Amino acid sequence: MTPAPQIPVPAHTLAESMLSRHFGRETVNYFSSSPINRLSFLRSDHPFLSAALKHPATRFVLLNNLAPLTRSSSELFYAKYDDVRKLVSQDLFDKPEGDMIKSYDSRKTYPNLIFLGLDESRKDGGLAWKIYSGTPYFAVDVTPKGSEEQQTAAKDIISAMEARGLSFFQTRVMMTFSADEAAIYAQSRALIDWNNRNTFCGTCGHPTMAVNAGTKRACPPTDAARAVDGKSEERPACNTRTTLSNLSFPRxxxxxxxxxxxxxxxxxxxxxxxxxxxxxxxxxxxxxxxxxxxxxxxxxxxxxxxxxxxxxxxxxxxxxxxxxxxxxxxxxxxxxxxxxxxxxxxxxxxxxxxxxxxxxxxxxxxxxxxxxxxxxxxxxxxxxxxxxxxxxxxxxxxxxxxxxxxxxxxxxxxx
Ligand SMILES: [Zn+2]
Missing domain, CATH: 3.90.79.10 (Nucleoside Triphosphate Pyrophosphohydrolase)
Incomplete structure (x- = not known):
């Protein structure tokens, strides 16, 4: 196997233009220029996410305490839906996002799941959705945490992966992946880490929930867990719900x-x-x-x-x-x-x-x-x-x- 290039060289950097003649060729740095089209406008489209989640071609990047699952220090391992089924429920995106926010229950915990996008260079056998096609990518946080059931499922997945000779690669800064994989890993790591750091609302202090396929967090107006003692499900007013921008965005x-x-x-x-x-x-x-x-x-x-x-x-x-x-x-x-x-x-x-x-x-x-x-x-x-x-x-x-x-x-x- 030839060693993968370390610095991305996307096709646009080789194209002639007035700007490239004047300023020279664009410098593209490591961790950037992902092969994945993020399709950010589809992140709230639950029928799309549901189809992507269950598609046989879909690839999952697994992180355990932010360490990515790898074949070796220079190669990511991509899991299939079957590998993460225990942790990621198949019906996760069956309800529209608005309904999920309305039926929020802080007693139920979910692993962080991020929709990364479609790799349009891998169309064969991939997902076709309207005018978009390619291989869907998700990142999943398999760190054992949350409910007991969630922790057991995460531990089972970790053991099963390690039994296959794979390992979660811990390093201070990842510099050994190919350019493409470095960018996929960077997007996964940044978003899983951000979700982990923002489980409570910065304004009212109540728990938040991931929305938009893990790329934003909402402070839901109600919480079913509050109703147990005959109290109202309604949570105290929160400024993040009073305007149109009622979501936390990744930092x-x-x-x-x-x-x-x-x-x-x-x-x-x-x-x-x-x-x-x-x-x-x-x-x-x-x-x-x-x-x-x-x-x-x-x-x-x-x-x-x-x-x-x-x-x-x-x-x-x-x-x-x-x-x-x-x-x-x-x-x-x-x-x-x-x-x-x-x-x-x-x-x-x-x-x-x-x-x-x-x-x-x-x-x-x-x-x-x-x-x-x-x-x-x-x-x-x-x-x-x-x-x-x-x-x-x-x-x-x-x-x-x-x-x-x-x-x-x-x-x-x-x-
Ligand atoms: Zn709040």
Whole structure:
């Protein structure tokens, strides 16, 4: 078997356009560019979800405490409906969503089940629904929890899978899947984790229920469990039910990450935190704050962490980072005045060191010194600078910042 490509190369990146001539080819990062069409508008269509759930071609990604079920560290295992039948009731989507909300009963527990979408490249034997066809994908949380019955079913599924030689692969950051599987795993992990963190309403504190095939949560107006002591089923008023947007939406935390180029274009600013291995440096990064633009956040973070004042900031590419819910927005930025290049770590103590590296040293490190944070440097590494691997957006930003082509793209425009 040939090793799967680690970085996605969707067809659109190879297409010619005015924009690609002007700005260069789009950079597509690991965890993005899923082969699955999410078909978000079908998530409340229960007849569709019901057909997808029971279809023989349907594939289920299983997560146990967020660790995905795998054949090996580089390959996901896709279960069939029969494998998860004990945990996922066949009649789950038989009632319309509105009726499910109306008959909510907090005593009944359900596993997190997420409809991921259809893989339209696998149409043979797949599901055909109106004008859409392909292989349906779901993610299921098999972590033993909830009612006793649910826990027993989850444990049975885990044992049955492990008896087949499969394992739930625990790792800090998944960097060994193919590009397609990394994106499928990222969507599964992000949504199951979000559901687990939002089982109670943030406004009124009562339990919530998953709706829209696990991609939103509702605070139901009634709870059958309240009626046991002759009380009304009605729950206290909740602000989330008073407007049209009466649902909780999955959270995505925008984060900036930036490769900074010196005024003369010959050096790149990199930093390191104490937890990094020796000689390992990366781009600067930080959360975007409320009421802050991406460019403002880039300027603030670079000044706070390194004391460097930026001029132009250009957004380069982005990367979903499902640990737990980040969207890394990658930028390239430049200092316009050499006087603004002076490094100071006195403001924010986040970095242990920040330094300007010559482009030649960075290029060498990109060739022989890249690795995951937890892995050793490659066999060709001879000491000196170490950098993140190509599966991290930091690597793509550093590569662009070190490349003359990136800065020449606009001048090469044939328009
Ligand atoms: Zn509420």
């Amino acid at each position: 995505t935390d925008p984060t900036i990450i930036v490769a900074v180029v010196s005024a003369d274009g010959k050096r790149i600013l990199l930093g390191r935190s104490k937890r990094f291995p020796p000689n390992w440096y990366s781009t600067l990064a930080g959360f975007i704050e409320p009421a802050e633009s991406v460019e403002d956040a880039v300027r603030r973070e670079v000044w706070e962490e390194a004391g460097v004042t930026l001029s132009r900031v250009v957004i380069h590419s982005s990367q979903p980072w499902p640990y737990p819910a980040n969207l890394m927005i990658g930028a390239i930025a430049q200092v316009s005045d050499p006087a603004h290049e002076t490094i100071s770590l006195q403001h924010d103590p986040e970095l242990e060191d920040a330094r300007w590296f010559e482009v030649e040293e960075v290029e060498e490190a990109l060739k022989i010194g890249t690795s995951d944070l937890s892995a050793g440097a490659g066999p060709e590494y001879k000491g000196g600078l170490r950098l993140p691997p190509p599966t991290a957006i930091a690597n793509q930003l550093i590569k662009a910042a070190a490349s003359a082509e990136y800065f020449a793209a606009g001048t090469n425009a044939k328009m």
